[in-house]
Every structure is written in structure tokens, then in C-alpha cells.
Amino acid sequence: MHHDRHWLWMISFALGIGVFFPISAGCEIVRVGVIRMELAHFSPHISNSIKMALEDVRQQGILGSQRELQLIERYVPYVPSDLKKVKKIAEELISQERVSMLLTSVPEDAAVFEIASLAQAHQVPLVVCLSASDRITEQGWEYVFRLSPPASEYFNEVLHFLSMVVKPKTFACLIVEELNPLYTTTFANERKAGIELVLLQQYSKGTTDFKPLLKQMKKKNPDVIYLISYAEDGALLLHQCRELNINPKAIIGMVAYSLPGFWKLAGEATDYVFATTFWNPSLPYPGSREYHDRYLKRYKTAPDYLGAMAYAAVQVLADASRRARSTRPADIRDALASTDMISILGRLKFISYGKKARQNRLPSYLIQWIDGKARIVWPPRFSSHSYIFPFPGWKKPSQASAPSKFK
């Protein structure tokens, strides 16, 4: 009898192990803290793309049956950020939610720098998607990885095009106040190229009459004009350039000018304007066209490069989570460090060069608006259309000239 009881206990124990162990060991959850900022017009593409990417990761079984990705999202207020709040959010995700890694799509430098320094201090890996400040990946932080390019490389293909095709002697720039000096520090490259800046004027957000500034610019007769603005003021700028018949060799728009909806806002005044982007559905990367078409079908609007970056960021998280030895932050960090994959943006790999460490090198592309479509025209190996240069003159408006709002 005594002997039978021993056997009963052993069998029960074995059954218990056999039943419960697979369940408890079945699915490791990789918890990712996502810190985002509410940006007018931009945030829907970012949040929609993250959602789509997560669904695709699950559907395609990228992590297999043993792991699952779980995103815990937190929002910070729009520029200028309350850094204390940003710090509090990051600390909560790290200490209370105990995330294995962080992802941020906040564009503001000061906020991201704060998040990155906390991530490094707590040894939780952080993937930065959007913030452009060079210093983010110049600190030697082993736990900070950036997917998006630094500001110093944003306009590489613009400069490539200028040095090979346009060869300008002078340029002028109109820029919305909020984006100065992040963008104008890049003019160091134009200076090195020997292109003289003949006019740099900033304006306040909300300005509607640019004619006094544009008349000054017309007098200077620059070879190239840079317009750095958000969508509504960008559209107004182009309309007023047309009214004043300003005809440089090339007009290069930055920030809003490459967005899919920009043409709807500015109409034919957009034609022949160049802009820079980091993604276009015509690029030959696996999943790129499918992402665009599915997004358009689902949300009735085309995604932009910000959405594409957010989608690619989730692809990186999933890839690292699949390869990591465990869900511990240190192992996730090691997996991120050895990332070498193809995404909808192309090859993603975090490397060190010059002062940068754990920086992904993302190519930029020059698009030109031609007959209402944003075509990649440079570099030649990716171009879907020949560039039109020099600027052939403004198309006459066929509709009412007042710009419409974004839908």
C-alpha cells in the first residue's frame, strides 16, 4: 500500500510536468515599449503602419510559435516636449512594464536624446525611427540603434544631383521657423561645395503672405531654391512663386513636399518641384509595393515614407526577437547588433562608421513631381522617370488657385 502511494505521487508529478511545462514554456512574450508623438497628418501613417506590420508578423509566423511580440504604446505631447513627462514615460516602460526593448518614432531631438540616455543607463535596447539629430548615434551608446538616417545624410542625393547635374553657383532658402536650425545646419555641405547662400529667410508657422520674402528672393536670382515647410505653407509658397513668376534652375522642397497628398493640396504648381524621400512604392524591395497597395486599400490613402519607416521598424523588432537567445534585454540587444535583413526600405544593418555607431545607413532618393505623380528621378539606378531640368516654367492653373485642405 505504501509502495503504491509512492508510485501515485510520481505519476501525478510526471503528468503535472507533462501538462503544465509545455504551457508555461510555450510562448515567450517580447514586450516592446513604443513611445510616439502626436503629429498632425503624420501620426495616422505611423500608427497604421505599426498595426499592419504587427499583424503581418503574426500572420507570417515570423517569430514562430515560441515567441510573440507585444507592443505597449505611450504618447508624448507634440513639440515642444515636456522632457520630464518624456522621462517619466520611458522610466515607467522600463521599470514597471519591464519591456525587453523600446521603439520611438518621436522626431524631436531633445526628447529622443532623453529616452536614449535612459535606455543606455538601464541597459534596455532602443530602436530610434525618425529622430534625425546626428548626436543620437555619436555617444557610443551600446543600447541605442537608429533605423532612420542622421540629418547630415538627409539630403545626400540632393547634393549628389546638384554636384553632377545642376552645378549651381548660388542658392536661396525659405524655411519655417520651427525647422531651423535642424535643417540649416545641413547647409554646411552646400558651403563646402562652393554654392553661395544668397538668401536665408525664416517665417512663422501660419504665415499666408510670402510675397515680400519671395520678391527679395527673386531679386537675388538664385540658381536653386530650397523651400523647407509644412504642407499648407508649402502649397501657398509654390502658388505665390508662380504668381511672381520666379524661375530658378531647380526648386527643391523639403519636409512636406514628398508626401503623397501634397499634390492634392498644391495642384499643378507642384509639377517639376524636386523633393527628397526615403521610400517610394516603385522601389524594388520585397513587400514594398504590397505594403503600399494594402495600405491604400485599407485606409483609402497612400502611405508616406514615415509610415514605411515605422513598418520597417517593426520588421526589425520581429527579426531581432526571433533570433535573440532569450527575451532578456541584453540578448535582444545582441540580436539587434547583428541585424542584417531586407525590409521594405531595403537592406537594414546597424554599423559603425566615422563618429557614428549602431547606425543604419538608409539611402535617400530624389523625387520630382511630374504630371501629378512623385517619380524617383535620382539616383539613376533607381529612377522610374528621367528628370526634367532646368525648371521649364510654371504650369498655368487649370482649377481655382486656392489650395484645398488635406482630406
Added chain:
Amino acid sequence: MNIGIADGISEMTGDSRAWLRHEVKGLILIGALSLLLAISVNAFRKDRIPWVDHRHTIRAGDVLPYFPVFPAQDPFPRKYLGLPPGQEVVPITSAQADLLVIEVLNVYCFTCQSQALAFNQVSKWIDKRPELKRRIKFVGLAIGNTDEEVDYFRKEYGLKFPVIADVDGHVPQLLGPDLPPPFSVYVRRDPSGKLGPVMATHEGVVEDPQTLFDALVKLLNAESGTTRMSKLFGHDK
């Protein structure tokens, strides 16, 4: 009455004949010069006559043309390539190397940057191998870029080899039209000691430093002649 040319000449005085001979010689000279000019102009025509040389992008089997470089104030290119000091202009074939790798690039071109980083890693490996260190050298030629841009590029990317600015675009004129950066040219020292025969060229980027390193060692040890870099890079199926 009709006077034929022969009759007309026989009627001339000695001075007139001398004058005529002088004029005929002049006409022959002008004719010959015109013909020479026509042949030269033919080089720019699309429907050129077949026995006039076609201009083409430099390729394996060519000899590197006289290629002046202006290393500017920076002593680094001279020291690295072993170029003679004191001269403002030196031909690139003065470089002290058995295998010279020339990368045609633009400092803002993304794939050129990738290629430069790969060459840079290979350059570091070569520096650690005494048997290779003085034999394989790299130089970048930056089309459309200024000295200042090139200087920044070298520092930003931590390049260990020199990059020489070609702001006026001489490189495409010398190495051929339609030169698509990145474009690399592999030049060997021939048995007579001259650095000039082009062993291979390659269009596009090869990002894997190990593949590049292995290919360069093979090139260095190969018999003189030409080869396809795509074969050495394992791109040929």
C-alpha cells in the same frame, strides 16, 4: 579661240609659274589640313567612319591614360601613394603599388559611400599584412566634389586611403563617357615595371569586405592579363 590649261601654262613667264607652284602647294597643304580636321571632327559624330577610334568607358585590356592628379595641400595622398614630392601635378601611374585600385565616386552617392567603407575595411586588413601593405593601394576620385567636401567625407567615414577631388569633371573625360559611380578600376604593374595595364573594371558596389579582399589577392598574384571582377566576386553564375 580656246586655250587649254597646258597651253596656258606654257605661255606663262617664269615668275608666274613660280607663283602658280607656290599657290598649288598652299592649296595642297590646306587640303591636307582640312582632311585631318575632318577626321578629328568625325570622332564626335555618331556615324563615325569605322577606322576612327571609338571613345569608350575604360575597360580591361586598356592602358590607363595619362591621368594628372592634383593632391592639393594635403601631404597624405603623396605619402600614401608614394608620389614624388614637390610637383604640383603628378600622373597617377607614379603611385608606388603593384596593384592600384581606383574608385570613381561622388561623396554624396549612397552606393559610393558603401563601396568606400568596404574598401576602407580591406585597406585596414592589408595594412596589417606586411607582404601586402606596400603592394596594394587605393585611391578615390570624387567627380564633381570640392577639396573641402572630400576632406569632410574622408573624416566622416574614417577613410584610410586618399580621395582626390575632381570638381571640374576631368575624370569622365579621361576614363570615358557614361562613367557610373561607383566604378572601380584595377591597375597592375606590368613586367616592365610600369603601372598602367587595366586588369579589370567593375561597375556597382561590392559591400562584403572579405569578398573584395580575396579578389584583390587573386588579382595581385595573377599572371598579367585581364579578368572579370564579377567572376572574382562570385557574381557570375
